[in-house]
Amino acid sequence: MSHFYTDVDHFALLPAILLAFFGCAVFLFDFLLGERSRRWQLALVLPGLAMTGWHLWKQGQIAPFTAFHGAITIDAFGLFFNWLFLLTAALVALISYRYLEIEEEHQGEYYGLVLMAQAGAYFLAVGTELITIFVGLETMSLSFYVLVGFLRRSRRSNEAALKYLILGAFSSGILAYGFSILYGIAGSTYLSDIAMAVAARPAFDPLTVLAILTVSAGILFKISAAPFHMWAPDAYEGAPTAVTAYLAVGSKIASLALLLRLFLGPLGTAREAWEPLLILAAIASLTVGNLAAVTQTNAKRLLAYSSIAHAGYLLLGLVAGNATGLQGIAIYTGAYVFMTIGAFLVLMAVHGEEIEDLNGFARRHPGYAVPMVVFLLSLAGLPPTAGFLGKYYIFLALIESGRYVLALVGAAYVAVALFYYFRLVRSMFLLPAIEVERPQASSLGLRVALGATGLVTLGAGIYPEPFLQLAMRSLLK
Amino acid sequence: MNLEALFFYAFTTLALGGATLAITRRSAVHAAISLMVSLLGVAGLYLLLNAEFLFVAQIILYIGGILLLFLFVIMLVNLDAGRGLRQFHQRWPLGAAVTVIAGVAFAILWSRAVLPPAQTMPDVGNVELVADTLLQDYLVPFEVVSLLLLVAVVGSVLLARKRA
Amino acid sequence: MHYVAVSLAMLLIGTAGLLTRRNIVIILMSIELILNAVNINLVAFSRHHGNAAGQVFAIFVIAVAVAEAAVGLGILLALFRNRETVQVDEVDLLKW
Amino acid sequence: MPWLTALLALPLVGLIVLLAIPGTARNAVRMWANAVLLGGLALALPLWQAFDRAASGYQFVDRMPWIPTLGAQFLLGIDGISLLLVLLTSLLGPIAALASWNAIEERTKEFYAMLLLLQFGMLGLFLSLDLLLFFVFFEVVLVPMYFLIGIWGGERRLYAAIKFFLYTLAGSVVLLLGIIALYWQGGLQLAQPTFEIAELLKLQLPLDAQRWLFWAFFVGFAIKVPMVPFHTWLPDAHTEAPTAGSVLLAGVLLKMGTYGFVRISLPLFPEAAREAAPILAVLSIVAILYGALISLMQQDWKRLVAYSSVSHMGFCTLGLAALNSNGIAGSVLQQINHGISTSLLFLLVGYIYERRHTRQIADFGGLAIGMPRFAFVFAVAVFSSAGLPLLNGFIGEFTILQGAFIVNRAWAAFAVFGIVLGAAYLLWLYQRTMLGDVRNEANRGLPDLSLREWATVLPLLLLALAIGVYPKPWFAVLERPVLDIAGRLAR
Known part of the structure; x- marks a missing residue:
């Protein structure tokens, strides 16, 4: 191999190559075999993810290391997020199969795009160079635009995709503008160079502030934090439910990885400039997300608004800025993957989107309704669930850093959150069913995913020690 | 006024004028043509900045590729039948206000910005x-x-x- | 840096178009304007710093612009198919 | 297996087995749940014998690592205070289950599952000596209670269930912040950050920190008790809950708040507690008087009992506000007494509701003629609740008044007025429902207490009498821990 592309480079790139390879393989099988390829799709996706996981594990053995002159850094941080992406993609693949059949949009492109999105996200977690990050982000975003519009015959799906694309592209443009300023500051696109250039500048330097404003606006868009959240409810509602789950989890935590990479890395020295911004965004997200969720009648929209609120909590972890805060983010995101996908998969099983559709669900399918209670308790942040741990750490970090008011605001919204989450519980358990049995989109994959998410959400709450150990090792750099 | 400055202002006028027209025209076809003018102006700026490769890429990719795509879609969906409709959505003042505020803030910040010393290519x-x-x-x-x-x-x- | 001013003006024009227009094709064009603003910045900084990284970045931005336009127009066509008689202008998507 | 862990695990194991029983086998479900809860009582009762009254500190301590990263342990243990509350919980659990035998026809299996889960949470709270564990159980009880009210409750059950949940939760998130802040303070002073209450007692907290922490814990506990400005969830929850829910809510859940004060707030933040005592006392007196006055006006039998709880819990918090050994001991005993007498009242209201399907006081009258045994039990319950001598209520309230009197005579005077009002509304209730002629034909020929119903009320009757006649053993259990707490407060 040439000195342009060394063995280390290859090793660093391998997970993305595998994802792309299997993604292409799915596209190809679908193209060549057509209808007959259906049964092979999961058989391609899951081994592909398994191999990716195997290589992530091998990378973990020798991490941290850099490749491509520093464009890619394989470190504990990146690996942690990549593991989460992997879990997310696997769960989404499992729950999508039967859903797509019911929607009669069962096509190979779906799984290919899921893998492509994950390949893009890979570079958000490990990329340490602006162009790599930008192209990775766009690969992921573009896959999501298409996935949101995947139900081509549904007008809502189309409109959601178009709206998501327009606002997503807008935010990418703003983010790119910010990147151009960072390049202007440093004359280089490598984060290490930018870090030095930013550190050499005085506090509240106009250029740094400009970069922070635009970069944070762009990324807040992607993690659906207020005031850049307006795409989320429409996109979540219109997208196929399996994609909504992927969007709520995969897209959000990938963008969160980017946020952390930039704000703790090159922009870390300009904390006094971005901290007030993020505090405002966090409070706005908590307020908008929680209060708007209260009035929703559509369960997907409700979860969309609640995911805005979750973005607020994650931002609070970054605002706290100490080691506990980072652990909190790690634990919170870990819990978030399982509880959110769990909640969406139960909605898929109901095969309805309005909260009313859940009425009396517990009588007919307690096997889904009871785990749903666990997911909702976890989303609200009550013990003994994984979600409680995340909130616990965030609050601890805020108290440690003396931000009592923020801690109180965050805590107060837990009660509000419980109110709207329990509207779903109320429908499922307390209200009588209003109509005949709906078709239930249950499948082996869905049940496996339900078991996995349920076990982790509850298990991590009851005996959190192993999960805490994992999270601690991952984000402490 | 030297020649480079003259070209700079000419291309800037093309770029910004075209852009302004593109977002204010009622007809999508007119907007697309204005956009082409704007993109040509930007290409000219690339030439002034000694970025010949980008100049070519801009003309071939943008004007040859993207704009053609736009025109193709505009023809396909016969947009011009909707010309009589409202062109700006109801909350346009809000959007305009956001733009103006951001513009003023950014302009102030830029005016105070200090770039690192210039290097030669x-x-x-x-x-x-x-x-x-x-x-x-x-x-x-x-x-x-x-x-x-x-x-x-x-x-x-x-x-x-x-x-x- | 006059180029930076041009870039900012371009960014604002693009933003204004995106935030106020109803016609989706024109909104997509506004996004192209924004990306062009980014490119002017990048190329100007590229000359300022005396390296080609900015120009390379600009190439990638163009690629992204192409991809976004292609997918955006693809979605637009799918939408148009689903509401054949309706004008695209009436898709009042950007309500917030 | 360690005693307390076994006691705690029993309802949980019972719950898991219960889930395996098919829901259609209702009687099997009922029998199993009752058996498990009775087994729990059998397991708890010997604690009374084995408990060493002379020893200071916690007994039967079970310690296991739980979350070493956080410094949280699975730490169970009891002292005299928690012993009494654990015994009360163990007793009321089976009583509530037995009382529901005929009342719950719908979704029987789910009902008993919730009851077992609730029992698990209540026992865990009183047993845990680790703050994080304590908090987990504080929250665990909310979910089953939400379902008990929301599924098997009265007409406005949906509203009452979520109101109960939200109020308590709002308090508990503030409580959580307090726990976290305390843990953080502990991390600054101790070698190893911990949630263990015994370790945290060694902290030297600055007064300022104590104040913040005290009020944070106060919000959590005061809503649970509930103290007066936070009490509005209680009448709704009590009125709408099914009998078993009301019994456990009044008998056990309310005590979580007062127990929190005794176990955490007073010993950990003594100086802040001294400062806050007058405020606590005033709020308590307001609760006593306000609860009593509102009770006087109630038309609904169950709602009256609910409001009487506000009044009686006011005595418990007044005793705490006295900050001396009399007050605290009286308060703890009164918590037990309230658990006994109010549970009795709720059971009886429940039984009459099963027969008549109304709770309007005006619909009754002259019940004593047709149901003499019922009337007798109700009379004892009313006397016990009103604090008549020779019954348990008298002992508790008298001790509390003693404690309050030492600190401030006015407090005691107002509280005595509350007792008078209490006697008034309770006796008036008795007069309107039990005495006189049968005005409503529907009240004639109602069956008197059945054997099963006797089984639920008899233990409570005997206890009420036992405590009232010979209170010494109960105070003997409380003496050590109460003196320890009072000692910390006096320093």
Whole structure:
């Protein structure tokens, strides 16, 4: 191999190559075999993810290391997020199969795009160079635009995709503008160079502030934090439910990885400039997300608004800025993957989107309704669930850093959150069913995913020690 | 006034004027043509900045590719039948206000910005320089962008093809 | 840096178009304007710093612009198919 | 297996087995749940014998690592205070289950599952000596209670269930912040950050920190008790809950708040507690008087009992506000007494509701003629609740008044007025429902207490009498821990 592309480079790139390879393989099988390829799709996706996981594990053995002159850094941080992406993609693949059949949009492109999105996200977690990050982000975003519009015959799906694309592209443009300023500051696109250039500048330097404003606006868009959240409810509602789950989890935590990479890395020295911004965004997200969720009648929209609120909590972890805060983010995101996908998969099983559709669900399918209670308790942040741990750490970090008011605001919204989450519980358990049995989109994959998410959400709450150990090792750099 | 400044203002006028027209025209076709003018102006600015490769790329890719795509779609969906309708959505003052506030803030910040000292370009041809940089320092994005384009192709074909 | 001013003006024009227009094709064009603003910045900084990284970045931005336009117009066509008689202008998507 | 862990695990194991029983086998479900809860009582009762009254500190301590990263342990143990509350919980659990035998026809299995889960949470709270564990159980009880009210409750059950949940939760998130802040303070002073209450007692907290922490814990506990400005969830929850829910809510859940004060707030933040005592006392007196006055006006039998709880819990918090050994001991005993007498009242209201399907006081009258045994039990319950001598209520309230009197005579005077009002509304209730002629024909020929119903009320009757006649053993259990707490407060 040439000195342009060394063995280390290859090793660093391998997970993305595998994802792309299997993604292409799915596209190809679908193209060549057509209808007959259906049964092979999961058989391609899951081994592909398994191999990716195997290589992530091998990378973990020798991490941290850099490749491509520093464009890619394989470190504990990146690996942690990549593991989460992997879990997310696997769960989404499992729950999508039967859903797509019911929607009669069962096509190979779906799984290919899921893998492509994950390949893009890979570079958000490990990329340490602006162009790599930008192209990775766009690969992921573009896959999501298409996935949101995947139900081509549904007008809502189309409109959601178009709206998501327009606002997503807008935010990418703003983010790119910010990147151009960072390049202007440093004359280089490598984060290490930018870090030095930013550190050499005085506090509240106009250029740094400009970069922070635009970069944070762009990324807040992607993690659906207020005031850049307006795409989320429409996109979540219109997208196929399996994609909504992927969007709520995969897209959000990938963008969160980017946020952390930039704000703790090159922009870390300009904390006094971005901290007030993020505090405002966090409070706005908590307020908008929680209060708007209260009035929703559509369960997907409700979860969309609640995911805005979750973005607020994650931002609070970054605002706290100490080691506990980072652990909190790690634990919170870990819990978030399982509880959110769990909640969406139960909605898929109901095969309805309005909260009313859940009425009396517990009588007919307690096997889904009871785990749903666990997911909702976890989303609200009550013990003994994984979600409680995340909130616990965030609050601890805020108290440690003396931000009592923020801690109180965050805590107060837990009660509000419980109110709207329990509207779903109320429908499922307390209200009588209003109509005949709906078709239930249950499948082996869905049940496996339900078991996995349920076990982790509850298990991590009851005996959190192993999960805490994992999270601690991952984000402490 | 020297020649370079003259060209700069000419191209700037083209770029910004075209852009302004593009977002204010009622007809989508007119907007597309204004956009072409604007993009040509930007291409001219690239030439002034000694970025010959980008100048060519801008003309071929943007004006040859993207704009054609736009025009094609405009023809396909016969947009001009909707000309009599409202052109701005109801909350346009809000959007305009956001733009103005952001514009003022950014302009103030830019006016105080200090850039690091300027450097001179290495004395090789622009295309060679770009190629070297691209293939040595930016190999990863070069590879990843192929994924991006693959997704775009698959996605647009999937979405735009007739119902199965 | 006059180029930076041009870039900012371009960014604002693009933003204004995106935030106020109803016609989706024109909104997509506004996004192209924004990306062009980014490119002017990048190329100007590229000359300022005397390296080609900015120009390379600009190439990638163009690629992204192409991809976004392609997918955006693809979605637009799918939408148009689903509401054949309706004008695209009436898709009042950007309500917030 | 360690005693307390076994006691705690029993309802949980019972719950898991219960889930395996098919829901259609209702009687099997009922029998199993009752058996498990009775087994729990059998397991708990010997604690009374084995408990060493002379020893200071916690007994039967079970310690296991739980979350070493956080410094949280699975730490169970009891002292005299928690012993009494654990015994009360163990007794009321089976009583509530037995009382529901005929009342719950719908979704029987789910009902008993919730009851077992609730029992698990209540026992865990009183047993845990680790703050994080304590908090987990504080929250665990909310979910089953939400379902008990929301599924098997009265007409406005949906509203009452979520109101109960939200109020308590709002308090508990503030409580959580307090726990975290305390843990953080502990991390600054101790070698190893911990949630263990015994370790945290060694902290030297600055007064300022104590104040913040005290009020944070106060919000959590005061809503649970509930103290007066936070009490509005209680009448709704009590009125709408099914009998078993009301019994456990009044008998056990309310005590979580007062127990929190005794176990955490007073010993950990003594100086802040001294400062806050007058405020606590005033709020308590307001609760006593306000609860009593509102009770006087109630038309609904169950709602009256609910409001009487506000009044009686006011005595418990007044005793705490006295900050001396009399007050605290009286308060703890009164918590037990309230658990006994109010549970009795709720059971009886429940039984009459099963027969008549109304709770309007005006619909009754002259019940004593047709149901003499019922009337007798109700009379004892009313006397016990009103604090008549020779019954348990008298002992508790008298001790509390003693404690309050030492600190401030006015407090005691107002509280005595509350007792008078209490006697008034309770006796008036008795007069309107039990005495006189049968005005409503529907009240004639109602069956008197059945054997099963006797089984639920008899233990409570005997206890009420036992405590009232010979209170010494109960105070003997409380003496050590109460003196320890009072000692910390006096320093």
